Amino acid sequence: MSIQDIFYPYKTLENQIEINFKSLNENSKFNNNILNFYEIDNEDKVNLKVTAKIDNIEEVLAEKYKKNYSENLDLILLIKSIKSLTRKFFKFEQRGNIFVSDVSLKKEDWRGDVNISATLVLKKKIEEIDGYAFNQGTQLGWSTSYKILFDEPEEKIAGEGMEVLWESFKSEKLFWLQKHYYKNIYAIDLKSASRKLPKVYLNEDMDIHLKSLLKLDSTKSSAKNLYRDLMFQNIATGVFVQLMTHSLLDFYSELKFQKNSPQDKEIIIENAWQDIALWQRKIIENYATQLSPDSRKKDALDNLKEKLFDSDTSFPEVINVIQNIAQNNQGTEKLFTQVSQTLLTKFK
Amino acid sequence: MKKFKEILNKEDLINYFEGKKFDVINIESSLNKQENYNLEDLQEKFKNQLSITDKKKMVLSDAIFSEIIYKKFCNLDNRDLADTRFWQWISLEYLQDYIWTRWWMSKNSDNSKSLPLTNDQKVKILKSVSKEDNVEIWSPLTIRFLGGTSLKSLTSRQAISRLFWPYKILETTELVRQCFEKQDIAVAVFERQFGLHPEAAKAFIKNISVKHVNLDKKNIQLEAKKLNRYFATISSDYLNQDSIKDLLFE
Numbered sequence: 001m002s003i004q005d006i007f008y009p010y011k012t013l014e015n016q017i018e019i020n021f022k023s024l025n026e027n028s029k030f031n032n033n034i035l036n037f038y039e040i041d042n043e044d045k046v047n048l049k050v051t052a053k054i055d056n057i058e059e060v061l062a063e064k065y066k067k068n069y070s071e072n073l074d075l076i077l078l079i080k081s082i083k084s085l086t087r088k089f090f091k092f093e094q095r096g097n098i099f100v101s102d103v104s105l106k107k108e109d110w111r112g113d114v115n116i117s118a119t120l121v122l123k124k125k126i127e128e129i130d131g132y133a134f135n136q137g138t139q140l141g142w143s144t145s146y147k148i149l150f151d152e153p154e155e156k157i158a159g160e161g162m163e164v165l166w167e168s169f170k171s172e173k174l175f176w177l178q179k180h181y182y183k184n185i186y187a188i189d190l191k192s193a194s195r196k197l198p199k200v201y202l203n204e205d206m207d208i209h210l211k212s213l214l215k216l217d218s219t220k221s222s223a224k225n226l227y228r229d230l231m232f233q234n235i236a237t238g239v240f241v242q243l244m245t246h247s248l249l250d251f252y253s254e255l256k257f258q259k260n261s262p263q264d265k266e267i268i269i270e271n272a273w274q275d276i277a278l279w280q281r282k283i284i285e286n287y288a289t290q291l292s293p294d295s296r297k298k299d300a301l302d303n304l305k306e307k308l309f310d311s312d313t314s315f316p317e318v319i320n321v322i323q324n325i326a327q328n329n330q331g332t333e334k335l336f337t338q339v340s341q342t343l344l345t346k347f348k
Numbered sequence: 349m350k351k352f353k354e355i356l357n358k359e360d361l362i363n364y365f366e367g368k369k370f371d372v373i374n375i376e377s378s379l380n381k382q383e384n385y386n387l388e389d390l391q392e393k394f395k396n397q398l399s400i401t402d403k404k405k406m407v408l409s410d411a412i413f414s415e416i417i418y419k420k421f422c423n424l425d426n427r428d429l430a431d432t433r434f435w436q437w438i439s440l441e442y443l444q445d446y447i448w449t450r451w452w453m454s455k456n457s458d459n460s461k462s463l464p465l466t467n468d469q470k471v472k473i474l475k476s477v478s479k480e481d482n483v484e485i486w487s488p489l490t491i492r493f494l495g496g497t498s499l500k501s502l503t504s505r506q507a508i509s510r511l512f513w514p515y516k517i518l519e520t521t522e523l524v525r526q527c528f529e530k531q532d533i534a535v536a537v538f539e540r541q542f543g544l545h546p547e548a549a550k551a552f553i554k555n556i557s558v559k560h561v562n563l564d565k566k567n568i569q570l571e572a573k574k575l576n577r578y579f580a581t582i583s584s585d586y587l588n589q590d591s592i593k594d595l596l597f598e
Contacts, residue, residue, distance in 0.1 A: 008581060078585060084430045085502060085513060087544050089585040108376070108425035121583050135595075137586040150427075257486065264569050267500075267539050275496045 010133040013141030018053040035148045045106045052099040060140040062129040074123045075099045083112025110150045118143040168204040197279045240326045247280035290325045351433035365467045377425040394446045406454035410528035418515035432495045435509040447507045451492045503538040532565045536572035548584045551592035
């Protein structure tokens with residue numbers, strides 16, 4: 001759930017907190033809000049100077065508190081890392097209208113990703129005035145989040161694309177294809193992929209004409225390219241269906257596996273979700289609206305998860321339409337129409 | 349001290365019991381911090397404690413094992429303590445007997461007749477195939493050896509790290525005892541993000557038995573959910589135990 005999805009029954013900042021990170025280490029710099037600290041040798045801590053600026057900070061307080069707003073508001077820097085099992089916060093120091101904080105993070109204390117962001121909070125409990133926050137610690141505004149990676153990400157993040165490799169299906173590397181499937185055109189390696197995005201293999205030993213067609217990289221409109229696209233369409237559909245089925249099956253199996261535990265539903269669903277690979281979560285998330293077509297867009301993923309938890313008949317129902325989702329998303333109808341038009345024109 | 353080079357998965361666990369050797373590497377804590385780490389000594393302590401523990405009441409021994417494991421490893425870097433590979437290695441190479449006793453034998457009194465288990469028996473317990481539809485069935489025990497990738501895997505699920513982390517967060521033997529005495533409390537706290545915030549975890553455990561003397565599972569879950577909901581709009585990190593107590597009793 002993103003911050004924007006939560007309804008706040010009190011006044012929050014209109015604009016995001018502006019935040020700026022400066023790494024004091026010579027070799028470690030943020031790039032697109034991410035600092036890959038694992039790439040840097042010989043440094044055992046990250047030293048950061050963080051500055052923040054807030055427009056109209058007093059707007060989050062009722063009239064009577066606006067004048068002395070600093071008595072009631074604190075800007076804090078939140079540092080969270082699920083992998084490190086650690087959360088920390090530092091208070092910013094206010095210098096005029098700029099907030100400043102120096103932070104030092106030792107490598108020995110952290111593992112995986114560390115997320116850092118600034119949050120404006122209410123310093124103490126104040127009088128309850130309609131439309132305004134009054135509980136201590138209430139969050140009133142947020143900055144964007146920055147990330148420091150203390151370890152190389154274990155999983156390829158979806159969106160980077162799948163690796164497609166040419167390989168003989170008779171090779172030792174693809175041993176499970178050697179005996180019965182060595183003449184196939186394509187294959188996916190789900191078994192050795194585990195938590196990484198699976199690779200797609202194209203058979204190096206396929207017919208030479210077919211191979212040259214598949215290797216065409218022209219984008220011109222021609223019959224050859226149309227047939228090539230048709231073949232790739234076929235491969236893409238097969239790969240999509242297999243990846244989606246595999247992802248849903250893994251999630252469903254985890255749900256069933258964890259149902260015996262004493263936890264409540266929300267925790268079982270969350271545990272099962274976290275226990276499948278990142279790429280699997282991404283593929284389900286990306287197509288959640290189509291897997292759960294009667295849901296509102298923002299509820300689709302949660303509804304899908306609950307549906308799979310609640311009913312044993314839901315899994316076959318969901319699996320049943322994957323082929324159709326693939327067709328919807330890969331322009332199958334358009335491409336098939338183009339090919340049939342070309343064929344009919346050619347052989348008329 | 350070591351850790352596995354790669355995180356083991358379910359299939360690896362089976363292969364391990366079938367005799368496959370997995371590559372190990374040194375942990376990252378400096379050698380100073382690893383001083384006096386005699387793991388045979390730890391193994392012996394666990395063995396002795398197991399020998400005097402009533403197997404029908406194994407659950408009640410969690411707090412005792414928690415203190416042993418915490419005192420052994422508390423000086424290591426957080427980076428190592430948050431590494432699943434380290435806990436998998438310790439579990440399989442040194443503390444397997446404890447895990448089989450705590451999570452398999454104590455579940456059914458008949459199981460005690462089978463101990464010690466051969467590796468073949470271990471494999472059969474961990475993985476079976478359903479005769480009806482030929483589907484693989486994995487025992488929940490796999491999680492106790494392997495943990496998982498989610499937040500809760502080390503604080504609540506992996507058999508040895510789930511003893512260590514609550515002690516590290518709660519800091520006192522008394523709170524650890526209260527936490528494990530009623531296992532629903534441990535689950536409610538350490539399977540939620542607020543469990544990583546020491547003040548929130550301590551406040552919840554100290555006060556839940558005050559608010560609900562009977563400590564019903566439903567009430568524990570309800571209060572944990574309620575607190576979690578507060579933390580959607582309130583920064584848990586910013587609050588101290590007293591303020592969190594106020595939320596619990598609001």
